Amino acid sequence: MLSVLIWAPIIASVIIGFWPNNAIQPNRLRLVSLTLSGLILLWNLFILFKFDLTNPGMQFQEYLPWNETLGLSYQLGVDGLSILMLILNSLLTWIAIYSSSKDTERPRLFYSMILLVSGGVAGAFLAENLLLFFLFYELELIPFYLLISIWGGEKRAYAGIKFLIYTAVSGALILATFLGMVWLTGSTSFAFDAVSTQTLSAGLQLLLLAGIILGFGIKIPLVPFHTWLPDAYVEASAPIAILLGGVLAKLGTYGLLRFGMGMFPNAWSTVAPTLAIWGAISAIYGAVVAIAQKDIKRMVAYSSIGHMGYVLLASAASTSLALVGAVSQMFSHGIILAILFHLVGVVEAKAGTRELDKLNGLMSPIRGIPLISALLVLSGMASAGIPGLTGFIAEFIVFQGSFSVFPIPTILCVVASGLTAVYFVILLNRTCFGRLDNDLAYYPKVLWSEKVPALILAVLIIFLGVQPTWLVRWSETTTTAMVAAITPAEKTVISQVALK
């Protein structure tokens, strides 16, 4: 059942990549991939509706022995932590393919790589074996490198290599930590439930946890390791940026939750205060740097750093409420970033620039691009945390859940959230409002097909904003169980420390 999510896109990607006829229309290929990813999305939704909300453990498990010598088995399962990420992955893949241009150059390679990435990400979220997770994690490396450096902007070669190296380093760190976790605990298998770090000394646990945090921190990204992000997001074309920011960043936070908190319940409490402060710094830094940007895509890219900071804060707090918030924030950041990148892509395609100084008055009903601007306003508000939209719900749960544990970092994050509103107001003010430049403003019409993905995402953002149960109900039991695993004694120690 779950295997379909991995193998359907991967097999399709191989078939598309090797499709013999060179003269095949890009449009035809796009339709094929679109249909396929739509079917996968439907299949994913079907799994979502079969998902048992009361079961905190893994569901729909699949197991096949693979390589006993390495302790590698093909073991899949889905729980509250991963189900939403899977939906996000297949939804954004569909949207990325939908919003790709109808006459993409080298379409076979393009769609083949997107589908490969989609299957790989699904595999990483589903894997119940450390080595299997790593395999899928590293599988992203080359396709994304190619996607950035072939179909990207002007400095794509630089951005691609930078992304590649950062991600490869992250992979090396993660692999080293996984090897350490398994070997030091004397386990013979890399399966999740076979690895228990409880028996290790506190120092070793901290060392391994540091490896996990650094490894995934590059991917999330946390502040000193984020420098690949602006380049990669900005140089990537809109559909790729959607996948990069919407899905790939979630691999980092998912890994942090699953392997950091899930596997080091003891050491996690020790590093939690540092992580909370780190998250707050990330959030503030992302917001402040975004204010200074002159390019709307860069602004959105830095907003992503800020929003991932909240996830870090919530995972550090690790109350059951905060964790639900973390998962919700991951999902809503995914869809908000996707709509933002899509809209920015449309604006760039129509207006021909991304500079804040050159754009003006896009809201103008006749000669501007009013619907796109309206949606841009909506998604800016969603990103800034305005009630009624999904961003607010997620952030509010995060803050509510974290305040009792880490009051000061939470307040810093609230401040950062305010700063987010600041730069989005700047962005909206400079682009949507004002007067159109009479000499330059002869924008091409926005086609319906370009509006559809944004409209779908906008509906989703509003729906989840007013009906948040549909956002939080999936992860509640799992996160409660995860919190329960962190020993109660340790928790009281933390809250005392934090109160002092």
Add this chain to the structure above:
Amino acid sequence: MDFANLASQLNAGTILPEGIVIVTLLGVLIVDLILGRTSSRWIGYLAIAGLLAAVVALYFQWDNANPISFTGGFTGDDLSIVFRGIIALSAVVTILMSIRYIEQSGTALAEFIAILLTATLGGMFLSGASELVMIFISLESLSISSYLLTGYTKRDPRSNEAALKYLLIGAASTAVFLYGVSLLYGLSGGQTELSAIADGIITAKVSQSLGLVISLVFIIAGIGFKISAAPFHQWTPDVYEGAPTPVIAFLSVGSKAAGFALAIRLLTTVFPMVADEWRFVFTALAILSMILGNVVALAQTSMKRMLAYSSIAQAGFVMIGLIAGTEAGYASMVFYLLVYLFMNLCGFTCVILFSLRTGTDQIAEYSGLYQKDPLLTLGLSISLLSLGGIPPLAGFFGKIYLFWAGWQAGLYGLVLLGLVTSVVSIYYYIRVVKMMVVKEPQEMSDVVRNYPEVRWNLPGYRPLQVGLVVSLIATTISGILSNPLFTLANNSIAHTQILQATITKVSTVPLEEPEKL
């Protein structure tokens, strides 16, 4: 000694695979003498058939109950069978590559194949040799043929220079090796058989003496030369650049595998008393090789030179398994060498194809290739990415197993260095992929712009294509379907007496009982 006793002592059946190779070799020579040049159209296939027959014969020798033959001079155990198989297969692919390459260079194919088969023979005997003289003779027959092969395109000054360099360094290192070997003979009280030397050294109570250490170091100098471990690597880049490319393909896989086979057998049998010392030396060699190979490869502009430094680096990775000295360590070496066979030969096939069609092998000239030759682009990309250890290709599983075995044996520093240098290696491997795949049509190099139309029906191209496709498929799927290869590698170690006696039981975790093949 009556005849039956003598026959059982000789046990000549164990060298049946080599016998087949010898017959093929003679067949190639004689056919060439009789028919002359006209034979060159099918003589390559004759040699391939012979080598494949040798591999089949090897298969039937698996789990030979009585591996020791020639009164201890040769051991046909499973370890030697695996390595002999690797060497024979690398010769098969080399011949597939060279049919066109040698023809185009205007030299005789049959002579080339004859020398190549001699080198193969030397390597195969070296894998099983368990007696000092036998080791030296097979090492020399491998080396001398390699010098000849390196200088085979004798009108090319670079090839001549490479041959001279290889000869001088090779002969010197063999002399050093010989000195180490002769010391062993003296120290052990006149024994030449490996296990008898170990006993002799214990009896003579010289097991921690300076003499033993000196002989160890001298022998390592000889082995390090064969596996091109830094700092004995200096010949590699120059020879790789100058020699005919099929020869390089053979040297990088066949000759290297033979070197590792020799290393395992000699070091574990003769030097168990100074195991810490040789582990230490090899640790240093591995660190140097990984750093130097990977870092210097970054700065190369020629494809063959880049692959030369890459092969130095890959030797560094393989040494992790040797240093670990556990069952998993040796098995991971064998497994890595097996997949290295596929990926390196796939890569070299593509390099040959490119240089046959364009006459150059500069990395910059590959730019924009995907438009003109997608199969070559795919093959080279896959093999380079696999060398870099990208999942789910064969090289990824090979490296994971090496690192896993290294970590189990407590070699944390080496494994971490391996991981870091792997990241470095991804950079230079991906540079070539970038040239081929990422570059726009307008950034195409002149060579690629004038690329001849891809035609496989020209004489000698079909075997190249077969070699490319087979090794490409093997590189792609032998990672995912790695269980048979893993079982093979593990069994070859588990069934080998000499290793079982000396394996350090570092591992506290019982390994899964490997299934019977």
